[in-house]
Amino acid sequence: MGFWGRGMRCGLRWSFLLLLTAAVAVWGQTALDLDGHAANPLAGHSDKAVVLIFLRRDCPVSGRYAPVIQQISKQYAGSANFWLVDPDKRDSAQDLRSYLADYNYHLPALRDPDHALARLSHVQITPEVAVFNRNRQLVYDGRIDNWYVDLTRARPAPTTHELEDALRAVSDGKSVTPAEVRGVGCYISDLE
Amino acid sequence: MKFPGLWAFVVLAVAAFGAASAHSGQRALSQPSGNPSQVTFNRDIAPIMFRSCAQCHRPGEAAPFSLLTYSDAKRHARQIADVTESRAMPPWLPEPQKLKFADELRLSDEEINLIKRWVEQGAEEGAAADLPPLPKFVEGWRLGKPDLILTASKPLVLPPQGTDTYWNFIFPIPIQKTRWVKAIEIRPGDKRYVHHANILVDRSGASRAREAEPGAGFGGMEIRIESQVFDPDSHLLFWKPGTVPYVEPDGMALRLDKGTDLILNTHLQPSGKPEVIQPSIGIYFTPHPATKFPMLLQMENDLKLDIPPGEKNFVVGDDFTLPVDVELLAIYPHAHYLGKDIQAFATLPDGTKKTLIHIPHWNLNWQAVYRYAEPVLLPKGTTVSMRYVYDNSEENPLNPNHPPARVVGGNRSTDEMCHLWLQVLPVNFDPAQGDPRMALQEALSRHTVETNPADFEAHYNLAAMLQAKNDLVGAIKEYEVAVRLRPQDATGNNALGAALVAAGQGEKAVRYLEAAMKVRPDYFDAHYNLGMALAGQNDFEGAAQQFQLASKLQPGDANAEANLGAALAEMGRFAQAEAHFERALQIDPNQPIAKENLDALKKEMAGH
Numbered sequence: 158m159g160f161w162g163r164g165m166r167c168g169l170r171w172s173f174l175l176l177l178t179a180a181v182a183v184w185g186q187t188a189l190d191l192d193g194h195a196a197n198p199l200a201g202h203s204d205k206a207v208v209l210i211f212l213r214r215d216c217p218v219s220g221r222y223a224p225v226i227q228q229i230s231k232q233y234a235g236s237a238n239f240w241l242v243d244p245d246k247r248d249s250a251q252d253l254r255s256y257l258a259d260y261n262y263h264l265p266a267l268r269d270p271d272h273a274l275a276r277l278s279h280v281q282i283t284p285e286v287a288v289f290n291r292n293r294q295l296v297y298d299g300r301i302d303n304w305y306v307d308l309t310r311a312r313p314a315p316t317t318h319e320l321e322d323a324l325r326a327v328s329d330g331k332s333v334t335p336a337e338v339r340g341v342g343c344y345i346s347d348l349e
Numbered sequence: 350m351k352f353p354g355l356w357a358f359v360v361l362a363v364a365a366f367g368a369a370s371a372h373s374g375q376r377a378l379s380q381p382s383g384n385p386s387q388v389t390f391n392r393d394i395a396p397i398m399f400r401s402c403a404q405c406h407r408p409g410e411a412a413p414f415s416l417l418t419y420s421d422a423k424r425h426a427r428q429i430a431d432v433t434e435s436r437a438m439p440p441w442l443p444e445p446q447k448l449k450f451a452d453e454l455r456l457s458d459e460e461i462n463l464i465k466r467w468v469e470q471g472a473e474e475g476a477a478a479d480l481p482p483l484p485k486f487v488e489g490w491r492l493g494k495p496d497l498i499l500t501a502s503k504p505l506v507l508p509p510q511g512t513d514t515y516w517n518f519i520f521p522i523p524i525q526k527t528r529w530v531k532a533i534e535i536r537p538g539d540k541r542y543v544h545h546a547n548i549l550v551d552r553s554g555a556s557r558a559r560e561a562e563p564g565a566g567f568g569g570m571e572i573r574i575e576s577q578v579f580d581p582d583s584h585l586l587f588w589k590p591g592t593v594p595y596v597e598p599d600g601m602a603l604r605l606d607k608g609t610d611l612i613l614n615t616h617l618q619p620s621g622k623p624e625v626i627q628p629s630i631g632i633y634f635t636p637h638p639a640t641k642f643p644m645l646l647q648m649e650n651d652l653k654l655d656i657p658p659g660e661k662n663f664v665v666g667d668d669f670t671l672p673v674d675v676e677l678l679a680i681y682p683h684a685h686y687l688g689k690d691i692q693a694f695a696t697l698p699d700g701t702k703k704t705l706i707h708i709p710h711w712n713l714n715w716q717a718v719y720r721y722a723e724p725v726l727l728p729k730g731t732t733v734s735m736r737y738v739y740d741n742s743e744e745n746p747l748n749p750n751h752p753p754a755r756v757v758g759g760n761r762s763t764d765e766m767c768h769l770w771l772q773v774l775p776v777n778f779d780p781a782q783g784d785p786r787m788a789l790q791e792a793l794s795r796h797t798v799e800t801n802p803a804d805f806e807a808h809y810n811l812a813a814m815l816q817a818k819n820d821l822v823g824a825i826k827e828y829e830v831a832v833r834l835r836p837q838d839a840t841g842n843n844a845l846g847a848a849l850v851a852a853g854q855g856e857k858a859v860r861y862l863e864a865a866m867k868v869r870p871d872y873f874d875a876h877y878n879l880g881m882a883l884a885g886q887n888d889f890e891g892a893a894q895q896f897q898l899a900s901k902l903q904p905g906d907a908n909a910e911a912n913l914g915a916a917l918a919e920m921g922r923f924a925q926a927e928a929h930f931e932r933a934l935q936i937d938p939n940q941p942i943a944k945e946n947l948d949a950l951k952k953e954m955a956g957h
Contacts, residue, residue: 215424217413217541223621224510260622261509306746309437309714313512313749344427
């Protein structure tokens with residue numbers, strides 16, 4: 158399991174990634190698209206960054222972020238591919254489809270019942286995001302911004318914007334600092 | 350004659366907590382099974398969840414997920430440990446104190462520690478035999494079917510995004526005669542998105558005028574309601590998540606008259622998707638009229654709120670000495686997003702100090718009415734003090750301004766407030782000395798005038814109070830101060846005019862009534878009162894004109910019709926006068942002026 162550790166963050170080339178994908182498939186730990194097929198949002202070659210956005214349907218903080226996520230994904234569509242990821246194994250594809258419709262999402266979504274993507278992304282909370290650069294290195298994981306102070310208090314508006322900062326840094330070929338800022342919301346580990 | 354009193358806005362509210370969560374599961378710690386050091390859900394955690402969480406964390410209630418089963422709790426185990434340890438949940442803001450509140454929703458340190466250990470030990474389920482039965486919750490209306498159910502005629506569509514919304518729904522009460530209410534259940538619409546809701550009693554119809562069309566409702570965080578007579582607000586009708594309807598004690602029913610509106614003031618939070626909010630209320634009547642008359646004392650010091658940017662500890666206080674013995678029944682502190690530490694205490698005549706409430710970490714989202722488990726006797730001469738601390742620095746994450754800016758008192762959520770409502774019941778008074786609530790209101794008004802001499806409302810309220818006591822000289826003096834403070838205020842000008850007319854100084858009244866009309870040409874009261882002023886000076890032509898305008902503005906007003914008839918009769922236009930007297934009697938068969946004048950008129954006409 159050390160394979161999944163933080164070492165991944167630096168210097169994983171995309172040729173290695175194929176191995177990784179294969180390993181995921183062998184272990185039966187893979188994300189699924191809404192038709193039930195194994196899916197790897199990090200596979201394939203692209204000049205764009207990849208952003209995985211983790212959400213829980215029963216997490217109100219996830220819900221309140223829907224319009225923000227839509228806006229950011231629209232604004233950065235030219236430089237990154239965005240995926241919603243649901244780590245709750247209790248959710249069916251249909252549950253997730255209706256959630257997407259309710260919140261007016263126009264983004265592809267994946268189910269991650271075994272938390273394969275969650276581990277790869279180092280995320281702990283929903284809503285948190287993971288940003289992978291075009292080499293599929295994890296360059297940022299954590300909150301979208303600092304809107305929420307804690308579970309019962311949100312700022313009138315966020316004053317820091319970590320996800321957007323990371324996306325801009327990736328586009329400019331700069332390193333992302335900080336590379337990790339924990340979010341406020343619901344634990345993914347509680348779903349295990 | 351209309352004497353509008355401007356009893357400054359008072360939030361009516363009722364809070365009650367948890368009575369519906371039947372206590373089927375007392376802590377089963379006394380009968381451990383299995384390994385006693387291993388904390389299990391069934392034996393140790395379920396009783397806590399059932400007693401302190403499940404009233405909101407169950408289907409159909411305010412919380413985003415249920416906590417009724419092991420699998421529910423397991424899916425949120427770490428989160429539960431976090432939020433209980435920080436005391437963010439269950440939401441209960443006051444510190445423990447000697448004077449106990451009813452339905453206190455506070456976990457013990459022992460319970461919090463137990464939850465923490467449960468999660469650390471792997472959140473085990475435990476033996477099935479240890480699980481207490483699920484609490485029995487009442488489905489639907491909590492007190493049975495209400496006598497009257499009213500639903501907001503137009504739902505509010507809450508946008509998916511944006512800042513918190515404050516919206517008011519108006520419920521006209523379809524009753525033909527005065528009824529007494531022992532309870533109101535507020536169903537605020539989708540409970541997940543309504544943070545809190547208050548019912549205000551509007552006996553003046555003033556709120557309807559704020560709707561773009563009937564039933565549309567209107568926005569805003571605070572409402573001002575004018576009252577025509579001394580009829581102080583008395584009940585705190587409040588809803589927050591987990592609230593069960595509060596049944597008023599015997600003799601303390603709330604009066605509803607024909608034409609009364611109930612205004613539901615709601616605080617809503619966007620969810621990320623559009624939500625349709627359509628509240629309803631269920632009213633439970635009682636045949637027993639009120640025999641005890643509590644009153645809401647509103648202490649405030651908003652004019653002292655002028656908080657410089659960056660200020661971390663801005664203190665505002667007020668001290669008010671009670672002129673009569675009262676029992677304190679409930680307390681409702683209110684500040685907005687800069688509020689940090691909020692406390693109120695009483696210093697009794699013998700020097701004893703009692704903490705009434707202390708909230709060290711104010712959070713507007715969880716504001717509530719707190720009822721005392723037992724009434725608190727505060728004898729005459731007790732000084733009630735409030736001390737609110739505000740944080741207008743960058744360190745306050747809820748600061749509406751980034752970077753911080755100067756903030757003053759006001760009704761918008763970006764303004765600040767310093768309010769404390771006390772529901773008090775006067776006791777040990779001599780009824781022959783008059784209504785003790787008037788003594789309370791007068792003392793409070795005088796106190797406010799002293800502390801804030803430039804406060805328009807304070808002078809206005811004191812004047813209205815004095816007028817209600819028939820002290821016209823005193824009332825005119827205070828109204829004059831109020832009008833000097835706000836020369837453009839229609840209500841103030843009208844009230845001064847009305848008081849002058851009542852004191853027989855109609856000539857002096859004219860300019861104030863005209864000033865009121867200049868600001869508000871459709872101001873019924875001002876036209877009516879000007880009619881009275883002119884009639885007093887034998888200008889019946891002018892008076893008739895004003896009453897005519899008044900009855901156009903409010904076609905169903907019997908007094909305006911009767912007075913119009915009287916002015917016409919004075920000018921010898923008997924046939925026209927007769928028509929208006931008859932119209933007045935159609936509206937109100939007991940209208941005394943119309944009745945008397947119609948008889949006189951018929952004799953007069955028969956004589957000619």
